[in-house]
Amino acid sequence: MAEDEFLIPPLRPGARIAVIAPAGPPKPGRLEPVEGWLNERGYQARLLPSCFGPPPLDFLAAPDAVRLADVHTAFGDPQFDAVLALRGGSGCIRLMDGIDLGLLAHTRKLLIGYSDLTVLHALRTQAGIPSLHAPMPASDWGLPGAQADTDALFDGLARGWRVGDVIGQAAPHALSHGGSARGQLIGGNLAMFCALLGTPFLPEVDGALLFIEDISEEPYRVDRMLSQLRLAGVLDRIAGLLVGSFSGAESADAVLADHLPKLRCPVLAGWPAGHGQPNRPLPLGVRARMDVASGRLTLI
Known part of the structure; x- marks a missing residue:
């Protein structure tokens, strides 16, 4: 090829x-x-x-x-x-x-x-x-x-x-919901992505698949950052949310469980990437299809 x-x-x-x-x-x-x-x-x-x-x-x-x-x-x-x-x-x-x-x-x-x-x-x-x-x-x-x-x-x-590569699969997760979505993969560390809001360097969020993960962020800070994304309109504009690990602090599961079910877009949680293990490679800036039922990401 x-x-x-x-x-x-x-x-x-x-x-x-x-x-x-x-x-x-x-x-x-x-x-x-x-x-x-x-x-x-x-x-x-x-x-x-x-x-x-x-x-x-x-x-x-x-x-x-x-x-x-x-x-x-x-x-x-x-x-x-x-x-x-x-x-x-x-x-x-x-x-x-x-x-x-x-x-x-x-x-x-x-x-x-x-x-x-x-x-x-x-x-x-x-x-x-x-x-x-x-x-x-x-x-x-x-x-x-x-x-x-x-x-x-x-x-x-x-x-x-x-194109066509399946780049990973998430295990079934209680916070995953919705069907499928496609868009450009953007994001990474939640705190750093939020730090780009209001700057010229935020990537296009309309129709994107946003990946988030973090480390050593207490639940109240994760809550604040997710609220910031909501208030900035980001969570209403993305096509889907891909959620990696949140590690190194008190569990953020309750905060995620409070925010994620309210999203209108599909959510695929438990993605094997972030500061914990596993931390599998994830291409960014490419288009992908996210399928919640199978837990897969496929490059398109």
Whole structure:
């Protein structure tokens, strides 16, 4: 199959991957294995300066100028075939008004990451370019229980994604309801998606399939963010809602059970992606059909 038939082409053996840290710093011992991990999978890695600091604030991997320069280098330098975020955390949104949007719109290099990377995925979606919500090396790779997620990422990169692919399946869930919906997959981390409201960087929500997940958000904060999406009209405009994991805090199940049944659009809950495990790769910025009865997402 020709590569132009793929929505996300395979990442060929020997491809060179730029590793950037546009958000938070790695924890001790989590940076050193990254190059070896990528080499083991058949890729070449180059860790850009943001991965090495120094952090100007304890929640930032490096100064804004360094992290911004690495975003531009990773996407602009033709030696790189894909861009991998080292980890999430916080900091990507500080870069948004400095990013060369024209540069990002003229390269189809795959962006891989999740969490704080939600805002960079939004830029790719706005430009009509797919990206990948997927495990990151300093957050997930090599951790107990995460091997299946990492394997799924690299299997997908080797295979690519094309129209007709079933990209996952959710188990039956009490909060799932409705029939089917189709639209462009958008979203990611709920807090970061809400942070884009009122900015020029929010992707088109009309007729979209919105994916949400989060970590360490207490129920009252999840309630506030879902209320914000409702008051902003987002939940009335989307074609369907895809709900991943909410982990690392008191259970948000009661809040989700209060909000989700009120939505007029189909809801598919229990999707295997988010900060917990499983965290299977999910293409964003592509069109998909969501079928609640089967729990499947199919690229269209």
